[in-house]
Amino acid sequence: xxxxxxxxxxxxxxxxxxxxxxxxxxxxxxxxxxxxxxxxxxxxxxxxxxxxxxxxxxxxxxxxxxxxxxxxxxxxxxxxxxxxxxxxxxxxxxxxxxxxxxxxxxxxxxxxxxxxxxxxxxxxxxxxxxxxxxxxxxxxxxxxxxxxxxxxxxxxxxxxxxxxxxxxxxxxxxxxxxxxxxxxxxxxxxxxxxxxxxxxxxxxxxxxxxxxxxxxxxxxxxxxxxxxxxxxxxxxxxxxxxxxxxx
Amino acid sequence: xxxxxxxxxxxxxxxxxxxxxxxxxxxxxxxxxxxxxxxxxxxxxxxxxxxxxxxxxxxxxxxxxxxxxxxxxxxxxxxxxxxxxxxxxxxxxxxxxxxxxxxxxxxxxxxxxxxxxxxxxxxxxxxxxxxxxxxxxxxxxxxxxxxxxxxxxxxxxxxxxxxxxxxxxxxxxxxxxxxxxxxxxxxxxxxxxxxxxxxxxxxxxxxxxxxxxxxxxxxxxxxxxxxxxxxxxxxxxxxxxxxxxxxxxxxxxxxxxxxxxxxxxxxxxxxxxxxxxxxxxxxxxxxxxxxxxxxxxxxxxxxxxxxxxxxxxxxxxxxxxxxxxxxxxxxxxxxxxxxxxxxxxxxxxxxxxxxxxxxxxxxxxxxxxxxxxxxxxxxxxxxxxxxxxxxxxxxxxxxxxxxxxxxxxxxxxxxxxxxxxxxxxxxxxxxxxxxxxxxxxxxxxxxxxxxxxxxxxxxxxxxxxxxxxxxxxxxxxxxxxxxxxxxxxxxxxxxxxxxxxxxxxxxxxxxxxxxxxxxxxxxxxxxxxxxxxxxxxxxxxxxxxxxx
Numbered sequence: 001x002x003x004x005x006x007x008x009x010x011x012x013x014x015x016x017x018x019x020x021x022x023x024x025x026x027x028x029x030x031x032x033x034x035x036x037x038x039x040x041x042x043x044x045x046x047x048x049x050x051x052x053x054x055x056x057x058x059x060x061x062x063x064x065x066x067x068x069x070x071x072x073x074x075x076x077x078x079x080x081x082x083x084x085x086x087x088x089x090x091x092x093x094x095x096x097x098x099x100x101x102x103x104x105x106x107x108x109x110x111x112x113x114x115x116x117x118x119x120x121x122x123x124x125x126x127x128x129x130x131x132x133x134x135x136x137x138x139x140x141x142x143x144x145x146x147x148x149x150x151x152x153x154x155x156x157x158x159x160x161x162x163x164x165x166x167x168x169x170x171x172x173x174x175x176x177x178x179x180x181x182x183x184x185x186x187x188x189x190x191x192x193x194x195x196x197x198x199x200x201x202x203x204x205x206x207x208x209x210x211x212x213x214x215x216x217x218x219x220x221x222x223x224x225x226x227x228x229x230x231x232x233x234x235x236x237x238x239x240x241x242x243x244x245x246x247x
Numbered sequence: 248x249x250x251x252x253x254x255x256x257x258x259x260x261x262x263x264x265x266x267x268x269x270x271x272x273x274x275x276x277x278x279x280x281x282x283x284x285x286x287x288x289x290x291x292x293x294x295x296x297x298x299x300x301x302x303x304x305x306x307x308x309x310x311x312x313x314x315x316x317x318x319x320x321x322x323x324x325x326x327x328x329x330x331x332x333x334x335x336x337x338x339x340x341x342x343x344x345x346x347x348x349x350x351x352x353x354x355x356x357x358x359x360x361x362x363x364x365x366x367x368x369x370x371x372x373x374x375x376x377x378x379x380x381x382x383x384x385x386x387x388x389x390x391x392x393x394x395x396x397x398x399x400x401x402x403x404x405x406x407x408x409x410x411x412x413x414x415x416x417x418x419x420x421x422x423x424x425x426x427x428x429x430x431x432x433x434x435x436x437x438x439x440x441x442x443x444x445x446x447x448x449x450x451x452x453x454x455x456x457x458x459x460x461x462x463x464x465x466x467x468x469x470x471x472x473x474x475x476x477x478x479x480x481x482x483x484x485x486x487x488x489x490x491x492x493x494x495x496x497x498x499x500x501x502x503x504x505x506x507x508x509x510x511x512x513x514x515x516x517x518x519x520x521x522x523x524x525x526x527x528x529x530x531x532x533x534x535x536x537x538x539x540x541x542x543x544x545x546x547x548x549x550x551x552x553x554x555x556x557x558x559x560x561x562x563x564x565x566x567x568x569x570x571x572x573x574x575x576x577x578x579x580x581x582x583x584x585x586x587x588x589x590x591x592x593x594x595x596x597x598x599x600x601x602x603x604x605x606x607x608x609x610x611x612x613x614x615x616x617x618x619x620x621x622x623x624x625x626x627x628x629x630x631x632x633x634x635x636x637x638x639x640x641x642x643x644x645x646x647x648x649x650x651x652x653x654x655x656x657x658x659x660x661x662x663x664x665x666x667x668x669x670x671x672x673x674x675x676x677x678x679x680x681x682x683x684x685x686x687x688x689x690x691x692x693x694x695x696x697x698x699x700x701x702x703x704x705x706x707x708x709x710x711x712x713x714x715x716x717x718x719x720x721x722x723x724x725x726x727x728x729x730x731x732x733x734x735x736x737x738x739x740x741x742x743x744x745x746x747x748x749x750x751x752x753x754x755x756x757x758x759x760x761x762x763x764x765x766x767x768x769x770x771x772x773x774x775x776x777x778x779x780x781x782x783x784x785x786x787x788x789x790x791x792x793x794x795x
Contacts, residue, residue, distance in 0.1 A: 066787040156780035157759020230787030
């Protein structure tokens with residue numbers, strides 16, 4: 001699963017890099033005198049992009065030994081999407097507001113792969129980035145939001161159990177972003193830039209606490225009590241690899 | 248490629264593909280149809296009724312579960328015990344579970360775990376762990392649950408280590424503040440133990456209980472005080488002569504407290520073995536290193552005795568033996584005199600009881616019920632003056648079909664017989680009447696409880712739990728619809744419940760654990776609650792243990 005995530009991210013990254021490469025190749029192209037080129041079309045000057053859309057894949061490192069129920073190792077892979085708006089950019093520094101939605105899932109290594117864990121997070125935060133070089137933007141960001149996790153245990157005897165919990169979380173992260181220069185990719189269009197980034201961070205949150213109940217109870221059956229499953233740490237370190245398009 | 252050739256459509260298509268790739272990478276929701284089996288390769292969960300809770304043991308992962316019904320709500324409490332659970336059963340006389348875990352033999356990837364005997368209280372006390380010196384495979388306990396003897400049962404005596412002595416045992420006294428097993432070795436006559444019996448306190452020179460170790464073709468008597476108060480030696484008693492080619496397995500033991508002595512019934516032979524404990528004087532005691540001498544004799548009791556029981560009807564202790572012969576044998580253990588009484592059928596089950604004395608009635612005398620496995624009959628035997636009155640003390644009643652099982656309820660004055668067609672017959676032991684109980688679905692098992700002495704619970708393969716009211720002359724049958732067939736029943740005494748309400752706990756066959764709880768006095772579906780899949784209780788907290 002994690003390998004597939006990274007493959008997907010690298011595909012995206014490769015696409016971005018290829019796009020940049022094509023742009024460079026286009027700069028060496030010389031038009032014929034009879035062909036109207038883009039350069040000849042009077043256009044508005046390119047303004048720095050303010051809106052960004054991201055796709056990312058991340059790996060969380062769970063310290064809690066309870067990970068064994070939901071994953072074969074301590075790394076749980078996931079991914080997500082984010083949107084950012086740069087609302088303040090004096091000079092080399094930029095401050096952006098961002099919202100992100102992320103998810104992770106795994107199947108348990110403990111009991112022959114019949115445990116499924118899913119978690120999703122919705123958060124909002126701020127990102128401060130600095131242009132230290134034309135293509136290089138280190139940044140720090142903080143995000144806060146709510147995480148919801150669900151554990152499904154299939155085939156507990158004749159029963160399938162489901163347990164879920166929701167907690168508030170806060171994440172601090174720092175990363176390095178490699179950005180292409182903004183460019184118009186079609187006539188009359190907005191200037192676009194692409195970037196790839198790597199990031200590391202740590203999330204603080206209370207533990208998930210799960211109460212399991214039957215996934216489905218036939219109508220008219222005797223009501224079944226819930227079962228305490230125990231807790232799973234939500235606080236954890238993560239690494240993230242992502243791509244973004246900037247408008 | 249010309250710059251102008253890359254259109255908005257191309258860019259959007261590229262993002263759509265990337266998005267699709269990401270969603271695929273994240274996995275999405277997967278089909279759960281292949282997930283319905285095998286959550287934890289777990290051996291069958293067998294319920295053990297304790298007093299206030301049902302005990303279950305997940306032998307694979309070494310976890311016991313106590314399921315109680317405090318305030319009417321089922322609740323499961325996991326207790327971690329050692330891995331490789333070999334045997335577990337209720338501790339006699341206590342609301343506790345005894346669990347023998349053999350631990351794990353360490354390898355490169357597996358941490359060594361020593362064997363242990365666990366004492367798990369049902370009511371939430373602290374479990375007691377008694378470390379053991381060998382990976383024993385079985386145990387036996389005394390009638391009051393004070394002593395536990397651990398041994399290598401012949402049937403599955405594999406310790407998983409380089410070598411072990413199958414005649415080594417460990418005696419645990421659970422009444423001492425610091426529990427330390429005492430290792431002893433049984434003198435072997437070529438065999439290994441098959442079972443162990445604890446005696447009551449015998450009228451020896453120094454009254455005390457003994458332990459009898461059964462082995463193929465011999466038995467061994469051990470002194471519980473051996474090695475502590477006095478240095479007494481074990482006594483091995485061969486049941487066959489060296490030239491005897493028979494293979495005899497002791498299958499039943501009856502202790503004569505007053506004699507004192509013990510009677511041993513064997514499979515593979517037709518004799519009953521009598522071992523009398525003759526006292527020794529001081530000088531002989533010092534030489535024999537014991538204060539009694541075992542005197543073996545063989546008692547003739549037909550061709551294939553299937554059951555024996557000691558009774559005393561005012562004329563001294565007698566041994567009643569029955570079996571494949573159409574005869575009943577009454578043996579005087581002192582003189583070895585045998586009286587043979589002809590009866591109409593062979594005997595598959597033999598039950599002796601003393602009726603409850605009624606007001607104004609005289610002293611009740613012991614009675615016996617003889618039940619054949621092939622004939623549709625039952626014979627009542629009045630044991631008073633049986634040796635002299637013989638057949639005049641017999642009364643035969645006809646049944647609708649041969650019995651396949653007998654459940655006596657002497658306190659209620661009833662006995663319930665099971666038949667091949669899974670119907671029942673209720674015998675009134677006083678009036679000696681026969682009341683058939685029919686069943687459309689078939690009654691697979693019967694359960695009784697001291698907390699509801701007048702109710703017999705009938706386990707059926709349907710979702711209905713049958714209730715038979717055991718009042719002589721007024722037998723009532725009813726049932727309750729549940730959601731799954733019942734396999735075990737426990738009724739908790741009201742005194743053990745915080746709200747002083749007795750609860751009925753019904754176990755359903757499910758390796759994930761499935762129990763339904765009702766009010767025992769008025770069990771109804773409407774007020775029932777269930778707990779399903781309780782082997783997952785606190786699973787996240789227990790994961791470290793469960794995943795080596």
